[in-house]
Amino acid sequence: MAETRSQYQAELEQLEASALGGLDLVSAALSRTLEAIEHQDVELAQQVVADDDRIDGRYLEVHQSLIALLATQSPVATDLRLISALLHVLKNVERMGDQCVNVCKMIPLSGNEPPSDEKMVKMILAMGSQARALIGQAKRAFEGRDVELARDLVRQDDVVDDLNRDCFRLALEIGDDADRREWAMTMLLAARAIERIGDNAVDIGEQVAFVVTGLFREFEDASHPEATPGI
Amino acid sequence: MRLIARQVEQRLPSTPTSEPRREPQGRDVGNVELKGLHAYYGSNHAVRGVSLGFDSGGATAIIGPSGCGKSTMVRCINRMHEEVAGARAEGEVLLDGLDLYNPAIDVVAVRRTVGMVFQRPNPFPTMSVIGNVTAGLRLTGAGKGEIEDRGREALVGAGLWDEVKDRLEAPGTGLSGGQQQRLCIARALAVEPEVLLMDEPCSALDPVATLRIEELIGELKERVTIVIVTHNMQQAARVADTTVFMLDGQLVEIGPTDKLFTNPDDERTEQYVTGKFG
Numbered sequence: 001m002a003e004t005r006s007q008y009q010a011e012l013e014q015l016e017a018s019a020l021g022g023l024d025l026v027s028a029a030l031s032r033t034l035e036a037i038e039h040q041d042v043e044l045a046q047q048v049v050a051d052d053d054r055i056d057g058r059y060l061e062v063h064q065s066l067i068a069l070l071a072t073q074s075p076v077a078t079d080l081r082l083i084s085a086l087l088h089v090l091k092n093v094e095r096m097g098d099q100c101v102n103v104c105k106m107i108p109l110s111g112n113e114p115p116s117d118e119k120m121v122k123m124i125l126a127m128g129s130q131a132r133a134l135i136g137q138a139k140r141a142f143e144g145r146d147v148e149l150a151r152d153l154v155r156q157d158d159v160v161d162d163l164n165r166d167c168f169r170l171a172l173e174i175g176d177d178a179d180r181r182e183w184a185m186t187m188l189l190a191a192r193a194i195e196r197i198g199d200n201a202v203d204i205g206e207q208v209a210f211v212v213t214g215l216f217r218e219f220e221d222a223s224h225p226e227a228t229p230g231i
Numbered sequence: 232m233r234l235i236a237r238q239v240e241q242r243l244p245s246t247p248t249s250e251p252r253r254e255p256q257g258r259d260v261g262n263v264e265l266k267g268l269h270a271y272y273g274s275n276h277a278v279r280g281v282s283l284g285f286d287s288g289g290a291t292a293i294i295g296p297s298g299c300g301k302s303t304m305v306r307c308i309n310r311m312h313e314e315v316a317g318a319r320a321e322g323e324v325l326l327d328g329l330d331l332y333n334p335a336i337d338v339v340a341v342r343r344t345v346g347m348v349f350q351r352p353n354p355f356p357t358m359s360v361i362g363n364v365t366a367g368l369r370l371t372g373a374g375k376g377e378i379e380d381r382g383r384e385a386l387v388g389a390g391l392w393d394e395v396k397d398r399l400e401a402p403g404t405g406l407s408g409g410q411q412q413r414l415c416i417a418r419a420l421a422v423e424p425e426v427l428l429m430d431e432p433c434s435a436l437d438p439v440a441t442l443r444i445e446e447l448i449g450e451l452k453e454r455v456t457i458v459i460v461t462h463n464m465q466q467a468a469r470v471a472d473t474t475v476f477m478l479d480g481q482l483v484e485i486g487p488t489d490k491l492f493t494n495p496d497d498e499r500t501e502q503y504v505t506g507k508f509g
Contacts, residue, residue, distance in 0.1 A: 005506040074465050076492040076504045214494030 008073050012082065015065050019086045022058045022093035023139045023204075027132055029055065029100040030197065034128040036107050037190065038121065045104035055097035059090050066090075081214060085207035089142065092200040096135070099193040099200075106186050117180070120170045120187055127163040127194045130156065134201035141208045150205035154219045160198035167191040260327055261287040261425035261456035263308060263345075268322035270303045270312055270480075277303040279480035280322070285426070285473075290448055290457035292471035292488065294464055296503065300480040301460050305428050308458065309345035310338050326426065343367065346419030346455075350431040352411030354403035354418075361386075361399040363414055367422040381421055389417035390447050409440025416447065420455070427451065429459040433466065445470045464504055468492050476500045 029048050036045040066083050069075060075083055134156050141150040168191075171184040202219060210216045263285040270278035278300040285291045293301040306312040307320045310331060324331045331341050354363045365382040373381070386392040391413045395406070403414055412432060419427055429448075433441040448457055448470045461467050467474050467488065474488045476497070484497045495501050502508055 008506070076464070076468070077495055077501045079505045080493060 005073075008069070011065075012069065012075075012079060015062055015069070016082065016086060018058065018062045018065075019089050019093070020139050020142055022055060022062070022090065023096075023135050025055050025058060026093055026096040026100070026197075027135045029097055030128060030132050030135070030194075033100045033103050034125055034132075036104055037128070038125055040107065040116075042108050045107040048104040049101050052097050052101045055094060059094040063087065063090055078211070081211050085142075085211045088207045089204050092203050096197045096200045099197050102193045103190045106190055116183060117170065117174060117187075120167060120174075120184065123163055123167050123170065124187060124191050124194065127160050127167070127191060127198075130160050130163070131194050131197045131201070134160070134198050138201040138204040138208075141205055142211075145208065145212050147209050147212050150208035151219060153202045153205040157198040157202050160195055164191050164195040259287055262327050263426055263456060263458070264323075264325040264328075265304070265308075266323040266325065268304065268307060268320065268324065270300070270307050270320045271318065272303075272315060273317040277480055278307065278320075281477075281480075281482045283475060283482055283485055285456055285458050287425075287456045288453060289472040290452040290459060290470055291473040291475060292467035293458065293460045293475045293477060294462075294467050294503075295477035295483075296508070297462075299477045301475075301477050302430050304477070305430060305458055305460050306347075308426065308428055309342045309347055311342070311347065343371075343422045344424055345426040345428060346422070346424035347428040347430065348412070348415050348419055348432045351435045352408060352415050354406075354411050354414050356402075356404050358403055359400045360395050360403050360406070360414060363403040364417045364421050367418060371422065381423075382417075385417040385421035388420045388451070389413045390443065390450070391417055407440070409436050409443055412436060412440070412444060413447065416444075416451075420451075424455060426456040426458065429457065431460055431462065434462065441466070464492070476503060478503070 029051060032044055032048050035041065036048065066086055070083060073079075134153055137149060137153055137156060140146070141153070167188060171188050174180050174184040206216065206219055209219075265284070266282050268278055268281045269276065281300075281304055293305060295301045303312055308324055308331070310324075312318050312320055320332065326344065330336075331345075355366060358366060361379075361382050364385050365378045368378045368381055383392065386395060391410060394410060395401075395414075398405075403411065406414060412435075416427075416432075433444050436444065445466065448459065451457060452472075457470075459467075459470065471488045473485065474491045475485045476483045476491065476495075476499075478499055484491065484495060484500045486496070491500060492504060495504060
């Protein structure tokens with residue numbers, strides 16, 4: 001049998017690379033976001049906000065091309081699952097970029113020399129670092145169609161979730177100073193945004209499992225934890 | 232089933248091989264089962280031991296690359312295969328449990344019960360629209376009134392009545408390609424088949440006529456078992472409840488159409504439906 005549709009296959013591979021490349025853009029945005037938090041760098045934060053257009057542009061470009069493939073090539077089976085998964089991945093990439101923007105927009109609010117708490121800053125930086133590791137792991141899992149690596153994202157995300165809870169406890173104990181409390185509340189919102197980035201990475205892992213197995217199942221179902229499959 | 236069973240009863244009144252006749256109940260007729268079917272063109276072994284079932288009340292699509300044996304397999308169901316010089320078939324083709332290759336079976340009765348529509352519309356060139364539809368009926372000895380009634384019903388069933396009711400006596404070949412194909416479907420329906428085989432029925436039609444035939448398949452499958460051979464995988468995905476993938480004369484995979492086109496079990500099916508070979 002002759003091999004066919006090589007151009008279509010090449011286009012699909014290129015679109016996958018572009019979609020997953022969006023995770024590299026997000027990872028870079030998160031790195032700069034963490035740096036902006038650490039140094040209260042308002043200019044860097046503004047740059048992250050401005051550069052989100054690149055992530056949105058990647059979303060629009062790849063999304064449009066995937067829709068065109070659906071319309072013109074009638075993909076089925078693994079190709080169809082891959083395109084469906086890439087559409088989900090793109091949405092997650094776009095959301096993760098937005099979360100970085102959300103955090104960076106808070107940095108001016110906290111002031112150039114805020115009454116910060118070093119322990120809480122370190123905790124948020126640790127959260128961000130872990131979330132960035134999740135992004136990389138999600139990308140590797142997708143590229144390698146590695147379901148086990150994808151499932152491991154849940155375990156890695158637990159670290160982010162635990163740190164988020166720790167941040168909350170710290171904020172509760174921050175004291176009575178109004179400025180410090182305001183700063184802590186702002187940082188809690190930042191922590192929440194980073195925690196969502198971890199969740200987005202897990203969502204991408206679920207798409208890896210869908211591409212490989214053909215079955216979509218949440219790794220963790222918050223509304224039905226008893227039904228969550230073993231990890 | 233009724234017609235063929237009658238043939239068997241008439242010609243083999245005490246045959247031990249014919250299974251007890253089942254009276255048609257509701258739509259539970261037109262169940263086709265192939266058991267170890269082999270088909271040959273001389274030394275060319277075109278179908279290699281295929282066993283599968285086509286259930287009543289549904290449409291089944293047969294897909295596969297050219298030369299995989301899908302048309303040959305379908306042509307075995309109404310014994311058209313043996314019309315080719317040097318062709319022969321082995322194994323069993325059962326219609327509601329009755330072996331259609333039983334030597335006592337009347338082949339004409341088989342083809343009346345298992346109708347067929349071909350790639351290109353083939354209305355009888357010298358006959359009118361209504362003459363085409365009722366050609367088979369006139370051979371059954373039915374009365375004039377019955378012939379007219381059933382001819383009209385067949386045209387309605389084929390979704391053609393409104394378009395031809397004012398020109399029933401016009402030549403059948405004067406219709407458009409899509410209408411001619413529906414005329415051929417009406418001709419097959421007029422003798423009340425239990426199974427309708429369709430071998431690439433839309434390959435010579437434009438997209439609109441194709442969609443009309445596909446809609447018709449959706450309506451007909453409620454009362455006739457539909458088996459459609461198609462090269463158009465999107466057509467298979469649109470019209471069939473079940474899809475069969477064949478390769479090199481063998482059955483590779485059979486399953487619900489949505490499963491076969493989203494998550495096939497066999498790697499060869501995956502390769503074929505995604506267009507990685509063909």
